[in-house]
Amino acid sequence: MLLSQVSAAAAGRMRPMKHDQGVPVVTYQNVSFFRQPPRWMTSCAMAVCLLAGGPAWAEGQPDRAKTDGRDHQPLEEILVTGTRTPLTADRIGVTLSVLDQDWIEARDVPQLSFVLRDLPGLAVSRTGPAGSLTQVRIRGAEANHTLVLLDGIEMNDPVSGFELDFADVLTAGLARVELVRGATSALYGSEALGGVIQLVSRLPEAPREFSLRAEGGSFGTVRSEGFAGLRTDRTAAALTAAFxxxxGVSASPTGPERDGYRNVTLHGRFEAAASDTLTVGLVGRFVDARSEFDDQDFFTGQVVDANNRRQFTAFYGRAHARLSLLDGRWTHLAAVDLTDTATRNFADDAFTGRFAGTRTKFTYQTTARFSTHSIDHRITGVLEYERFRFRVRGATPDAPQNQRQHDRQIAVVGEYHLGIFDRLFLDAAIRHDDNRLFRNADTWRLSGLLRITDMLALTGNVGNGNADPTFFERFGFFPGSFIGNPDLKPERGRGFDAGLRITLGADLVITLVGFHGILKDEITTTFDFSTFTAMAVNQPGRSTRNGFEIEVTAHPAANWTLRSYYSLVDAKEPDGAREVRRPKHRAGAGASWRFGADRGLFNLDVTYNGRQRDFDFSRFPAARVRLASYWLASASLNYRLAGPLWLTARIENLFDSDYQDVLGFNTPGIGGFAGLSARF
Incomplete structure (x- = not known):
């Protein structure tokens, strides 16, 4: 197998083996202004992180709904991910975090992966310039154990290891991000073993909303976005376009050639009330991304300049209808979802392969709500049918890796939510998956929240999950380098967490959570030194994940939002070795300040990424090495010049940190960006 193919595989283009289990990948270069803070700042800043304040998003808060950071008037916060039906945050016992539209706009970064660094329990690994593989791991789990939903649509790539490459996800048009940490397979199936990230797109709040922006800056960057929204008494429609x-900069630390990236995203959403009891909706998102990536030298493992290109297209769509009967006490949802992706790779302008996958999903869900003697009951039943198609084409029509595969799965889900005297909330879920290719799976989850006082609540969550082998792990074939293993078993895991939520008025929320998890039948890659051929196998023993998280949210004044977090994740393989690309310590702190009678918005954000392990491919066999800790800081300013015209300015990597998320891959240094936007 050529190293360019290995790089492409690790970058999520192909995936003959897990990215974090010994496969090389792709990254970029630096500029130089400010240097990384001295080591003594680490301990000081961690303390500041936990004392300074909390996020503009808040984890489910016991006695108050979400507040607007400007005036702190309570707003109803409905969360759509922690259970199969929407619930307020103070009735859910699972560990939840929310990034709202105000925070996303204050951060003002084009790519979602930078915003996700503001969340505890997540490890974000970007393997190069914009467009290189960007993986997100929840509480030390694998990257393909993170399920990503967009308005309910599964975004995980059916081709690329059943995981989403966050490099191709822009923030334009997003209204909120919800994160559920911990095994959630009982609700959402295979890819939710580590947790779920839900992206909710924007709908207009006013009868008419329009906005335009144009921006440019370092690394030859151009960014433009447009939003149009219309709302009536019975309909709401929105269209977002982003470019x-x-x-870029070179993914090779020693190469002068830049590795560029281009992304065009179109997103539309429509909701309508056909009658007093029936609502219908449509969602569609199209992504066209082009990126350049480098090779790795087979003998040294070092990244070297190469003329490699990747073309990625994706369509995500949903049509749904909701029927509400008996004054809302009995609801029905019918939906059909489509995820269709295709990746084409080129080396020196020559076509080297195409990988395409399709997931079609049909869902019916019904929920009954009723009360008996101050006890609220909510019973939900779900029936799902999924169909997968997987297609590989090599450089020639008769290439040995050419193949087509397919799978289908039927799932039945039951969930019971109980609220007792508005103090104790319990939730139980069970799921059965009937899969054509794998052993059938039964998963479950129990969670609860006990409101001890108006300021104090206890939370708990326990459950199990599974993750099916990917198509490449079972059927992938690269002549002379990798062969699939059709006998692979799904990975199985279980875990629990327990937490404390402290709410002091409407202006300070503190959340503390401890967690433990194990993973069995972990899929890893073995290498036959006699044939130089790799194969995926189920690893014996148990992998473990232990740790805790602290989140703080504060609104010290009507125009200030402060947020901070610290997370410790100790993830180990069965032999006790630390899992790669999962820093044990992560922390962050940020502040958002509205000033000048809402004329300006300033945001400052700092994150700390502790030391972590990665593989050194310059040795044979590859050995684990330690990557240094680093700080990342950014600052953004939005200022209204006149009428609808705003000035935007942003600095990324403010300390000009020289860091690596993946060994051997270059990362960008400090960058400045500025532009104009108009909002009507």
Whole structure:
């Protein structure tokens, strides 16, 4: 197998083996202004992180709904991910975090992965310039154990290891991000073993909303976005268009050639009330991304300049209808979802392969709500049918890796939510998956929240999950380098967490959570030194994940939002070795300040990424090495010049940190960006 193919595989283009289990990948270069803070700042800043304040998003809060950071008037916060039906945050016992539209706009970064660094329990690994593989791991789990939903649509790539490459997800048009940490397979199936990230797109609040922006800056970057929204008494429609292009920097630390990226994203959403009891909706998102990536030298493992290109297209769509009967006490949802992706790879302008996958999903869900003697009951039943198609084409029509595969799965879900005297809330869920290719799976989850006082609540969550082998792990074939293993078993895991939520008025929320998890039948890659051929196998023993998280949210004044977090994740393989690309310590702190009678918005954000392990491919066999800790800081300013015209300015990597998320891959240094936007 050529190293360019290995790089492409690790970058999520193909995936003959897990990215974090010994496969090389792709990254970029630096500029130089400010240097990384001295080591003594680490301990001081961690303390500041936990004392300074909390996020503009809040984890489910016991006695108050979400507040607007400007005036702190309570707003109803409905969460759509922690259970199969929407619930307020103070009735859910699972560990939840929310990034709202105000925070996303204050951060003002084009790519979602930078915003996700503001959440505890997540490890974000970007393997190069914009467009290189960007993986997100929840509480030390694998990247393909993170399920990503967009308005309910599964975004995980059916081709790329059943995981989403966050490099191709822009923030334009997003209204909120919800994160559920911990095994959630009982609700959402295979990919939710580590947790769920839900992206909710924007709908207009006013009868008419329009906005435009144009921005440019370092690394030859151009960014433009447009939003149009219309709302009536019975309908709401929104259309978002985004264009992002950068010349980038070299993924090779020693190469002068830039590795660029371009992304065009179109997103539309429509909701309508056909009658007093029936609502219908449509969601569609199209992504067209082009990126350049480098090779790795087979003998040294070092990244070297190469003329490699990747073309990625994706369509995500949903049509749904909701029927509400008996004054809302009995609801029905019918939906059909489509995820269709295709990746084409080129080396020196020559076509080297195409990988395409399709997931079609049909869902019926019904929920009954009733009360008996101050006890609220909510019973939900779900029936799902999924169909997968997987297609590989090599450089020639008769290439040995050419193949087509398919799978289908039927799932039945039951969930019971109980509220007792508005103090104790319990939730139980069970799921059965009937899969054509794998052993059938039964998963479950129990969670609860006990409101001890108006300021104090206890939370608990326990459950199990599974993750099916990917198509490449079972059927992938690269002549002379990798062969699939059709006998692989699904990975199985279980875990629990327990937490404390402290709410002091409407202006301070503190959340503390401890967690433990194990993973069995973990899929890893073995290498036959006699044939130089790799194969995926189920690893014996148990992998473990232990740790805790602290989140703080504060609104010290009507125009201030402060947030901070610290997370410790100790993830180990069965032999006791630390899992790669999972820092044990992570922390962050940020502040958002509205000033000048809402004329300006300033945001400052700092994150700390502790030391972590990765593989050194310059040795044979590859050995684990330690990557240094690093700080990342950013600052953004939005200022209204006149009428609807705003000035935007942003600095990324403010300390000009020289860091690596993946060994051997270059990362960008400090960058400045500025532009104009108009909001009507």
């Amino acid at each position: 992002y292009r950068t010349a």
